[in-house]
Amino acid sequence: MMLPRKIRRILVFLSLSCTLLIIVSLLKPDTDSIHSISSKELKAFRLKRYLKSLNRQVKGPGENGEAVHITKDEQIQHDIEIKKEGFNVVASRKISLDRRIPDRRDKLCRHEKYNINEYPAASVVIIYFNEEWTAILRTVHSVVNRSPPQLLHEVLLVDDSSTRPELFEPLQNYLRKTFPDNIVRIVRTPERSGLIRAKIFGAEQARGEVLIFLDAHCEASEGWIEPLMKRIHEKESAVLCPMIDVISSSTLAYYGGGSGSIGGFTWSMHFTWESVPEFELKRRKTRIDPIRSPTMAGGLLAISRKFFFHIGAYDPGMDIWGGENLEMSFRVWQCGGSLEFIPCSRVGHIFRDTHPYGFPSKTYDYHGINSRRVAEVWMDEYKRFFYAKRKDLLHKQFGDVSKRIELRKKLNCHPFSWFLKNVYPQKFILDENVKFYGKIRNPSTNFCLDSLNGNPRKGYNLGVYYCQDSFNQIFTLTETSQLRTEENCAILRNTKDENIVYMEPCTSTLVGGDKFKIDGQQLVHIPTKLCMDVSGLKMGSIIKLANCDDSLSQNWEFIK
Incomplete structure (x- = not known):
């Protein structure tokens, strides 16, 4: 019923x-x-x-993603907590x-x-x-x-x-x-x-x-x-x-x-x-x-x-x-x-600017050592660029990677060259299909072109520094005559009646930087026919472009 x-x-x-x-x-x-x-x-x-x-539907602080502002009295507590x-x-x-x-x-x-x-x-x-x-x-x-x-x-x-x-x-x-x-x-x-x-x-x-x-x-x-x-x-x-x-x-x-x-x-x-x-x-x-x-x-x-x-x-x-x-x-x-x-x-x-909770060790380079494991297992011959930048890691222990290499073989994984060609073809390879890759040194001063630790994301002025074993002094002259680093391309800038070289992010310009050429022992800016010149420069100075002449300040060694 x-x-x-x-x-x-x-x-x-x-x-x-x-x-x-x-x-x-x-x-x-x-x-x-x-x-x-x-x-x-x-x-x-x-x-x-x-x-x-x-x-x-509720009203309150921060609803709908609105900003929340604290009072002056709360600022003291905030200053303690933010750290x-x-x-x-x-x-x-x-x-x-x-x-x-x-x-x-x-x-x-x-x-x-x-x-x-x-x-x-x-x-x-x-x-x-x-x-x-x-x-x-x-x-x-x-x-x-x-x-x-x-x-x-x-x-x-x-x-x-x-x-x-x-x-x-x-x-x-x-x-x-x-x-x-x-x-x-x-x-x-x-x-x-x-x-x-x-x-x-x-x-x-x-x-x-x-x-x-x-x-x-x-x-x-x-x-x-x-x-x-x-x-x-x-x-x-x-x-x-x-x-x-x-x-x-x-x-x-x-x-x-x-x-x-x-x-x-x-x-x-x-x-x-x-x-x-x-x-x-x-x-x-x-x-x-x-x-x-x-x-x-x-x-x-x-x-x-x-x-x-x-x-x-x-x-x-x-x-x-x-x-x-x-x-x-x-x-x-x-x-x-x-x-x-x-x-x-x-x-x-x-997004926080710091790691607020810290690491077990304040001196151990967790990112660097972990990255070395990545390079050794997955990057094949291209790990040379990682070690060029991180020579300090060459003698650091990074643990046993034999099981990860075995995993790679078991899964029949592609080489890293395949990844660069098929997945990331826009990635710039510093020493492949280029006119020059290495240091650019002025013998009369022992100055080398140097990035001077400039911020690659923002761009920076190209300078000189005493020659040393540093990736800051490694440059490439491409097949299309760009003078560049991994991320930055050289262009001419006129500042206070001086012609200097500025390294802008290569993605920020349609032309990808100005064109340069090696002419004998000179490095020439093709559009203006000006030469790189260290005359009157001190260590850490910004490099200048000047009218080309026979002076030693414009002679460069191109060390591969």
């Missing part, structure tokens, strides 16, 4: 209420019990939470943990269709060590609030042996109360492992089909996860990076980020941002198609868990932090995968 509708509704309500009470009373954050009681009611609970968060945290925690503590942020996506993204029931679900892995409580929780809330339940298996917090008391029982209690369905859980490393090994540990503990690594000071925006899962559903070997929006470290204001950049690297093994090359722009059919990138910044990425372990996870021989992003970038491309930026996925990130 059919019960009256009102009675049926009461029974359904009681059933759902009982289910949720069981969840709250039985679940412990680090157990597997969630799987034993998973049900339609649980899915309905998560869906209701997700839909409610999308419609949340420890690297960002304005006084402002952060004023902002709701689940604030709304602006949608910075391209308009085309908002019309994309996603079959989310067909896509894999992700474990969002967040590594932290003594991180500010509000930064961690705002990251967590943004992920849970803006991820359709079908696509979010769990948020996995990986505590790399923090010592701050609020990150133990108080954090556990907050998560238990706020997320009774155990969608967020904490695992802790047995000892301080560093970011790289903690990521491996987190990946081993994760249960989702896809791993998404986020820093613990992020905010995921609306629609961030769907395009990542869609692309991995299409291509399991695609390693993906969301577009990174900027969260101000001083006011917590949420700004848009770039969408026209890719990752590169310098021969000193540092990540760089570069413009999307013309050939990649032509390959893409729309402005929201994935953008192929040679490298990634590394903190924020999505990867199939199966593929992650298939290609060797991270290098466990690397210590703490540094170089792992380039190592994975090279390995992914050389071993059959691809690295892509996804324009419709946007995540905000607080």
